[in-house]
Amino acid sequence: MWYKRTIPLALVFVAGLLGFVHEYIPHPLSGEFREEVTTSIRIIGGFGLFIGAYSLLHMHFSRIRRRQSGWGYSVFVFLGAAVMIFLGLWNEGDGPLVDPQPDVMTSLQWGYYYVLVPCQATIFSILAFFMASAAFRTFRVRNLSAALLLGAAIIVMFGRVPISEEFGRLLFGEGGSQLFPKASQVLMDYPNLAAKRGILLGVSLGAIAQSLRILFGIERSYMGGGD
Amino acid sequence: MAIPPSELRRLAITRHVIYVLVAAAVVVPLALGLTPGKFEATPYSHKLFDKVNSLPPGTRVLLSFDFDPGTEAELLPMGAALLRHCFRNRLVPLVMTNIPSGVDLARKIVKEAADRSEPDWGRKQTSGVDYVFLGYRPGDVNLLLNMGENLKGAFQNDYYGKPTEDMPALKDIRSLKDLPLVIDLAASAWVELWIVYGADRFNFAYGAGVTAVMGPDMYPFLQSGQMVGMLNGLRGAADYEVLLEKLDRGTFGMMSQSVAHVLVIVLVLAANARFVYRRLTGREKD
Amino acid sequence: MPEPQPQPTPETPSARRSIELGVLSVLLIVFFFVSFLRHNPFSLSGEALSRSIGTILGAGLTLVIYSFLYRDNPLFKVAENLYVGVTLGYGAIMTWRMALREEVYRPLLLAPTSEALGQALLHRTVPILLGVLLVMRISRKRSWLSRYAYCPLVGWGAGVGISLSVHTYVLQQLHAAIAPLQQAVQNGSLDPLTWGWFANAFFPVAGSLAVLIGTVAVLFYFFFSVEHGPVGRGVSKVGIWFLMVSFGASFGNTVMARLSLLIGRVQFLLDDWLKLK
Numbered sequence: 001m002w003y004k005r006t007i008p009l010a011l012v013f014v015a016g017l018l019g020f021v022h023e024y025i026p027h028p029l030s031g032e033f034r035e036e037v038t039t040s041i042r043i044i045g046g047f048g049l050f051i052g053a054y055s056l057l058h059m060h061f062s063r064i065r066r067r068q069s070g071w072g073y074s075v076f077v078f079l080g081a082a083v084m085i086f087l088g089l090w091n092e093g094d095g096p097l098v099d100p101q102p103d104v105m106t107s108l109q110w111g112y113y114y115v116l117v118p119c120q121a122t123i124f125s126i127l128a129f130f131m132a133s134a135a136f137r138t139f140r141v142r143n144l145s146a147a148l149l150l151g152a153a154i155i156v157m158f159g160r161v162p163i164s165e166e167f168g169r170l171l172f173g174e175g176g177s178q179l180f181p182k183a184s185q186v187l188m189d190y191p192n193l194a195a196k197r198g199i200l201l202g203v204s205l206g207a208i209a210q211s212l213r214i215l216f217g218i219e220r221s222y223m224g225g226g227d
Numbered sequence: 228m229a230i231p232p233s234e235l236r237r238l239a240i241t242r243h244v245i246y247v248l249v250a251a252a253v254v255v256p257l258a259l260g261l262t263p264g265k266f267e268a269t270p271y272s273h274k275l276f277d278k279v280n281s282l283p284p285g286t287r288v289l290l291s292f293d294f295d296p297g298t299e300a301e302l303l304p305m306g307a308a309l310l311r312h313c314f315r316n317r318l319v320p321l322v323m324t325n326i327p328s329g330v331d332l333a334r335k336i337v338k339e340a341a342d343r344s345e346p347d348w349g350r351k352q353t354s355g356v357d358y359v360f361l362g363y364r365p366g367d368v369n370l371l372l373n374m375g376e377n378l379k380g381a382f383q384n385d386y387y388g389k390p391t392e393d394m395p396a397l398k399d400i401r402s403l404k405d406l407p408l409v410i411d412l413a414a415s416a417w418v419e420l421w422i423v424y425g426a427d428r429f430n431f432a433y434g435a436g437v438t439a440v441m442g443p444d445m446y447p448f449l450q451s452g453q454m455v456g457m458l459n460g461l462r463g464a465a466d467y468e469v470l471l472e473k474l475d476r477g478t479f480g481m482m483s484q485s486v487a488h489v490l491v492i493v494l495v496l497a498a499n500a501r502f503v504y505r506r507l508t509g510r511e512k513d
Numbered sequence: 514m515p516e517p518q519p520q521p522t523p524e525t526p527s528a529r530r531s532i533e534l535g536v537l538s539v540l541l542i543v544f545f546f547v548s549f550l551r552h553n554p555f556s557l558s559g560e561a562l563s564r565s566i567g568t569i570l571g572a573g574l575t576l577v578i579y580s581f582l583y584r585d586n587p588l589f590k591v592a593e594n595l596y597v598g599v600t601l602g603y604g605a606i607m608t609w610r611m612a613l614r615e616e617v618y619r620p621l622l623l624a625p626t627s628e629a630l631g632q633a634l635l636h637r638t639v640p641i642l643l644g645v646l647l648v649m650r651i652s653r654k655r656s657w658l659s660r661y662a663y664c665p666l667v668g669w670g671a672g673v674g675i676s677l678s679v680h681t682y683v684l685q686q687l688h689a690a691i692a693p694l695q696q697a698v699q700n701g702s703l704d705p706l707t708w709g710w711f712a713n714a715f716f717p718v719a720g721s722l723a724v725l726i727g728t729v730a731v732l733f734y735f736f737f738s739v740e741h742g743p744v745g746r747g748v749s750k751v752g753i754w755f756l757m758v759s760f761g762a763s764f765g766n767t768v769m770a771r772l773s774l775l776i777g778r779v780q781f782l783l784d785d786w787l788k789l790k
Contacts, residue, residue: 004657005660007661008660008661009664011664011665011668012664012667012668012671013668014665014668015664015666015667015668015669016668016669017672018672019668019669019670019671019672020672020673020675020676021672023673023677024676031376031377034369034372034373034376035373035376035377036636037369037669038366038369038370038372038373039616039637039640040639040640040643041367041369041669042364042365042366042612042616043613043616043617043637043640043641043643043644044643044644044662044663044666045365045366045612046365046608046609046612046613046616046617046644047613047644047647047648048644048647049604049608050648051647051651052601052604053601053605055651056597056601057601070590073590073591073593074594075594076591076594076598077594077595077597077601078598079595079598080594080595080596080597080598080600080601080602081599081601081602081605082598082602083598083599083602084598084599084601084602084603084606085605085606088602088603088605088606088609088610105560105563105564108331108603109331109334110563110567111599111603112331112332112603113331113335113567113571114566114567114568114570114571115570115571115574115595115596115599116328116596117296117299117332117571118570118571118574118575118781119574119593119595119596119599120295120296120328120596120600121296121297121299121300121575121774121777121778121781122574122578122778123578123593124297125300125771125775125778126581126582126775127771127774128249128253128771128772128774128775129245129246129249129250129582131768131771132246132248132249132490132491132494132768133241133245133246135491135494135495135768136241136494136495136497136498137242137498139495139498139499140499140502141499141502141503145753145754145757146757148757148758149757149758149760149761149764150495150761151758151761152758152759152760152762152764153495153762153764153765153768154495154496154765155761155765156761156762156765156766157488157491157492157765157769158488158489160269160462160488160765160766160769161263161481161484161485161488161489161769162264162266162465162482162485163482163485163488163489164485165265165266165267166264181267181269185269185270187758188443188762189446189450189720190720190723191723191727191754191755191758191759192446192758192759192762193446193447193450193727194723194724194726194727194730194731194759195728195752195755195758195760196443196444196446196447196759197446197447197686197689197690197724197728197731198727198728198729198730198731198732198734198735198752198755199735199756199759200444200447200682200686201682201683201686201687201728201732202731202732202735204682204683205682205683208675208678208679208682211672211674211675211678212675214667214668214671215668215671215672223660223664224660243582243583246582249772249775253775253776253779254779254783257776257779257780257783258783258789260789297774298774299777300773300774300777300780301770301773301774301777303777327604327607327608327611328600328603328604328607362611363607363611364611365608365612368670368673369673419681422681423674423677423680423681423682424677427677427680427681427685428677438770438773439766439769440763440766440767440770442766443759443762443766447686447689450689450693451685451686451688451689452689453681453685459766460766460769460770460773461769461773461777462769476777476780480773480780483772483776483779484769484772484773484776487772487775487776488768488772491768491772
């Protein structure tokens with residue numbers, strides 16, 4: 001139906017045209033218009049929180065309601081969220097509208113520094129173990145390409161740590177201390193640069209083409225399924 | 228075809244042995260307090276340091292801490308070193324973040340750096356005078372475009388609620404165009420977004436600190452001059468600390484980094500030596 | 514006739530489970546003993562006490578999450594789900610403080626004057642309505658209403674980015690690919706076969722040329738619209754070599770990044786929890 005698809009597509013085109021054109025209009029109105037748009041995006045984005053929160057909490061609530069395997073753990077999701085929201089709104093007893101001060105750690109910040117930060121940092125750091133294990137078990141030089149990849153990886157891994165300077169000094173004296181770091185740098189400055197630039201040009205041309213397809217309504221996957 | 232149980236057990240043992248080796252490679256040097264010998268900063272770390280060093284006292288520098296706790300191990304030491312440099316050289320850092328889950332992390336870095344610089348200054352750093360913590364505003368790239376026209380309009384208050392309009396630290400700063408240098412510390416596309424919607428659009432000098440994963444991808448921008456310098460991973464933080472002559476977390480982690488890298492190299496080479504041997508003797512098929 | 518598949522082995526025997534529970538109990542006791550020894554929270558008060566308890570909690574969560582390296586276990590699952598909830602709660606508070614409170618609650622419900630309220634209504638009514646429409650995405654029947662909210666955002670983002678992306682990613686990069694070669698060739702006016710010529714002309718020219726050839730070869734490799742002839746396949750092969758070297762560099766840097774994250778955590782455990790420094 002036209003009001004479900006055609007009007008939104010028209011909105012995409014009009015908004016895109018405005019976004020493209022306003023950059024070339026030096027009049028102060030153009031800047032004010034962009035500030036209005038930024039404020040609007042801020043507000044609309046704020047409402048987007050409800051969608052994310054609903055999706056996550058609905059999934060865990062369904063798990064609890066249906067007593068699915070591991071449903072007890074989902075209780076901790078609600079517990080964690082409730083405690084943080086309570087602490088953020090309570091704010092040391094001063095109610096929901098008090099702003100933070102430079103020298104005082106609020107309860108919310110306590111939850112952030114001592115629960116969120118350790119958990120997130122640790123979850124990301126665990127990848128170090130998996131990466132070392134995966135490299136040992138699967139990285140095999142079966143052909144020239146793999147050999148090039150391994151060679152480059154070793155040069156970069158060794159050249160970027162200070163121990164390589166000690167090693168260079170040991171082998172070739174003080175003058176050899178920069179041998180491995182320089183080898184690593186040459187590899188980064190020439191073949192790596194060439195490949196990354198090629199990839200960057202290709203990807204960005206594709207992204208620009210995709211933006212144009214979105215503006216002209218050819219690309220519609222962002223609208224979701226249905227009517 | 229299902230993997231035999233004996234093979235599963237062997238793989239599990241191998242996996243756990245490697246985990247123990249990696250843990251030992253990291254923990255032992257740190258626990259013993261080992262530090263690497265003298266090492267030189269990499270060229271792009273040097274360039275960023277020289278750029279900050281060239282700014283006269285009183286210059287406002289925008290630092291955007293666009294990272295969250297997942298990557299704080301690499302980027303926090305960079306932020307601490309940059310702020311130390313700014314305070315030492317009497318520059319005025321304006322700190323912001325585009326990552327909502329990184330707000331309090333950025334706040335902590337700024338506060339600790341301000342407190343640590345008190346001996347150098349002889350007095351406590353004052354928010355709004357010696358530094359500004361702008362905090363976070365939603366808006367993504369539109370925020371950058373707004374800052375490029377009207378910085379105080381984009382941030383009407385700082386993180387602590389103080390109005391920016393008459394703030395001494397922001398005197399004569401109307402927009403990003405009035406800033407001689409912006410440095411972004413990021414683990415995401417923000418490094419490039421600052422170039423697209425900031426540096427190239429409003430013509431200010433731009434430097435970055437990135438996680439090591441992103442380092443190789445930034446070389447086209449470094450070579451083209453769109454970035455004046457870059458700190459790459461924990462090594463970048465260590466480079467900056469060496470140049471500042473103030474060793475901290477970055478440098479202290481370098482011995483563990485070195486040992487762990489050598490371990491990974493040895494493991495991969497050993498595995499491939501075995502693979503090549505088995506291929507040459509016909510025991511390994513393609 | 515297909516071969517019968519080998520049956521999976523039986524569950525871990527109860528003896529092994531008892532050993533694991535025993536080891537866990539010992540580790541818990543050691544953890545609390547070491548924590549209280551290093552921090553002595555009973556002698557602290559105020560912010561020092563909250564930091565001490567927080568550090569012990571943070572160290573506990575860190576070690577619980579690392580227990581996943583042994584195997585998935587209930588403690589890890591608790592920590593994982595707690596983290597998800599805490600992140601959601603924190604994100605909600607930040608969104609409330611930075612967006613909704615500043616742009617909706619304070620201007621509309623705490624407006625100091627009727628004039629200010631009028632201005633707020635003028636500028637914020639439409640975005641608030643669009644925000645409400647955005648939330649309709651949750652509903653299966655009415656989700657099409659959310660298109661009126663996010664379609665302008667998508668269009669605006671695409672439109673704003675086009676010209677800026679062309680400038681940054683295409684024009685600037687093309688210039689950077691060719692300019693060094695031009696500069697290096699200009700330097701070639703020096704006398705050849707001197708070290709100055711090699712340093713200022715030959716090596717820079719060779720390097721810039723290599724980068725340009727590599728960039729073109731990589732771009733050519735990704736050009737799938739036309740079938741590659743013999744020459745094209747040769748160029749693609751060169752592109753693959755450059756790509757493999759760059760992937761190796763990326764792999765090396767990824768190893769560095771992951772290990773750095775682990776180093777950061779270990780520094781927290783050794784310096785903040787165990788106070789070894």
